[in-house]
Amino acid sequence: MLKTVSLLLILSCLTGCAYNSVFINYPSQIAPYKQQLNSELPVANIDELANNIDGNDGLLYAQETGRIMQVAGDFERSKTFYQQAITAYQAFDDKAIISASKLGSGATSLLLNDNAIPYRGPGYERIMLHQYQALNYLFSGDAQGALVEVRRSNELQSMEQARYQQSQKSVQNMANGTVDAQMAQLSRSAGSVTSSFLNAYSYYITGLLHELANEPNDAFIDYRKAAQITPDNRYLQQDLVRLAKQLAMPQYDEFKQRWGDAITPTPEQGQVVFIVERGFVPEKQSITVPFPINDNLQSASLATYQPQSPLPFASKIQGLDTPLEAQNIANIDALAINALKEDLPAALFRQAARIYAKYELNQSVQSSSRRANNQVDAGALVMQIFNVISEQADRRSWLTLPRQAQIAKQFVDAGHYDIRVNNSQNTKIEVKPNQTTLIWAIETGNRTRFYSIII
Template identity: 80%
Template sequence: MLRTFCAWLILCFGLSGCAFNSVFVNYPSQIASYKQQLSSETPTANITDLAGNISGNDGLLYAQESGRIMQIAGDFTRSKTYYQQAIDAYQVFDDKATVSASKLGAGASSILLNDNAIPYRGPGYERIMLHQYQALNYLFSGDAQGALVEVRRSNELQSMEQARYQQSQKSVQDMANGTINSQMAQLSKDAGSVTSSFLNAYSYYTTGLLHELASEPNDAFIDYRKAAQITPDNVFLQQDLVRLAKQLNMPQYDEFKRRWGDAVLPTPEQGQVVFIVERDFVPEKQSITVPFPINGNLQSASLATYQAQRQLVNNSQIQGLGAPLTAQTIANIDALAINALKEDLPAALFRQAARVYAKYQMNRSVQSSGQGGNNPIDAGAIVMQLFNVITEQADRRSWLTLPRQAQIARQFIDAGNYNIRLNNSQSVKIEVKPQRSTLIWVIETGNRTRFYSIII
């Protein structure tokens, strides 16, 4: 029996392929050094090492991380290439017509190892943000039409991911577990007012903004309104809706004006500045121990969760445009991540229960085969215990270079050059042209703030 078990072990390791690292080394520790570099002057120093993992089982995740790192560094061309690899990987997941040997192998190894052996397919919010960020890559590379293609795809995915989630929940059994119920309640509390992972006001706002910058105000109005339904208290969103309703002579104008005040329209000598501010990093998943009773014996397993997060400081202050301009939150990406985990917990619990039972049966078989031997220390039982300890790893994979929070601000100002700064950052020069829009994308990573601007 011991030989059979060892053969199974070798087979699982072989079939898990490039997922090996995540099986035994938690993902946050693998990506930690790359996140630290984003606070330095050389954010892409080891990017080839990270991108070298794109061909593996978790290639989609590494492609997303690589694309985001290059994007934060301002290399939109290389970022676009990595993001496209991630987009292609999602397409492979969508195409279920062909079941490859690697998928079969990952399924077999995950039964005995852990969920890290399953090829990574990001949750819905990650895929939506992937297309949103690819759209910004196109925009800042001077390809407005390419940007529109990506934001339309982002919108389609919001509906598709919602339908996929609802369908998946129908096939998941309700499994009573006190630890999980407690975690679900805590995650709901931490997520605040955000109730789903696939409705993202930041993505809707970005889509609306790009439609407006492309002189498609009707489409912009639709997406701004969707964003406002998710984040109703954002004053800049409210003013965008009033302004567009007024410009387009929409019947909603009177209602919006009564609720939020009249819109401020620019003079011919003015342009507008639009700020997108991204702050901090999404939190890392942590591990919790979940008990499973089997035949009167208590077995334990590991599942991922999020710990309560510290509150971010007040909204960002933008200086240099005359009176200070205060950005307002459009989305908390950490709340989307928490909801994504909460939505996946029932299925993860089902897989983990099956895995615990399989390990329990293997442990019994190994112990039974060792009975009656002359050796007082049963080698098979020892190997089995070591195997259980080593492989009991929660799936802590997620896109960790995403921002924790996104904020927006908008203002019409006289044309000219301005030196602006965000909070305590260095000042940077921007230009505002009459009847044009200056889009400023601000990314805070640790102690470093980067500004990227484009006039449209």
């Protein structure tokens, strides 16, 4: 039995080489690449990250690599990596195919940890993947391709909500004092955001693309969905008033009374739209959760988020006719927190099964060692080492996503402008009559990158 357990420990360590995050926490793996995004060489060593796409966490590495290439402005390569992630999600959706590798990873995770389970991102990551792929298409000059992707992101918001409700039915009765306290803390940290699968940022991008494609009815629907999630954003309010007036909708009088009349541009003016992304989503941390089994107290590790300080200010935009202040459209960190909260009961269920399996294995080893009468201490030591090494919280998540997204809009006279956002360097943009200049500002620490397109 001692030889068997020792072999199990060795095989588990070897398995960890194939499963990148089983023994090495994911945030420490991605930290160097996040640091590079705040440098002149954002894609340095990017091939090292891309080489992991064939591994157990391949979907996650594809998302990270696609995002890094996107922040760096290489939209074509970003499209390729995002497509790999999209294909991986589609493979998860195919319920008819159960590969031997999936069965094997499930068995391994029972004795190791959740990091041995192939990564399938939470709903908000998948939604944002299609949204970002849409922006890749848009900034590559393919507006129709962009519309296909944002329509898919809208479909996923409904699908993920239904999937979550179904998954919760089997875990509603799980209870643990430590986990209950963490659930309450996560709820406080998420603030007014109550789900991970309703994303005003994605709805807003969808509405914007519909409007730019001269589909105002579809734009109005998506702007209204975004406004239901983020009701205090005055730029969304103005969009709704303007489109309701343009389409002669019955809601126009109500919207006008609540938010004021729509601003009507002159023929010589164009529209400037800002999307400002700030910071990075927080990393998951690890907490210890006690589990009593047969009067013995066992411990396990689960992931959580620590309380986050709010971002200090709204983004200030200088250089147009009048200064602008961007307003929040989505807190991506709150979506991440809610995703973890939604998954915590299921994670607790898996962890309880894992702790029980390890406990039974430990009892078996001790029983065999007592019969051998000479290997009690050695057997217990091997099991203790195995339990310590294998007990790792699943801290995987898409860490190059922004922490917050903001928007701002203004109609200005056609011409050239020298703008800046917060403390960024100035960048030049052009505004043309009756057209929209879309500016995407991505802040990664002390650096802001600008991408613009006229549509």
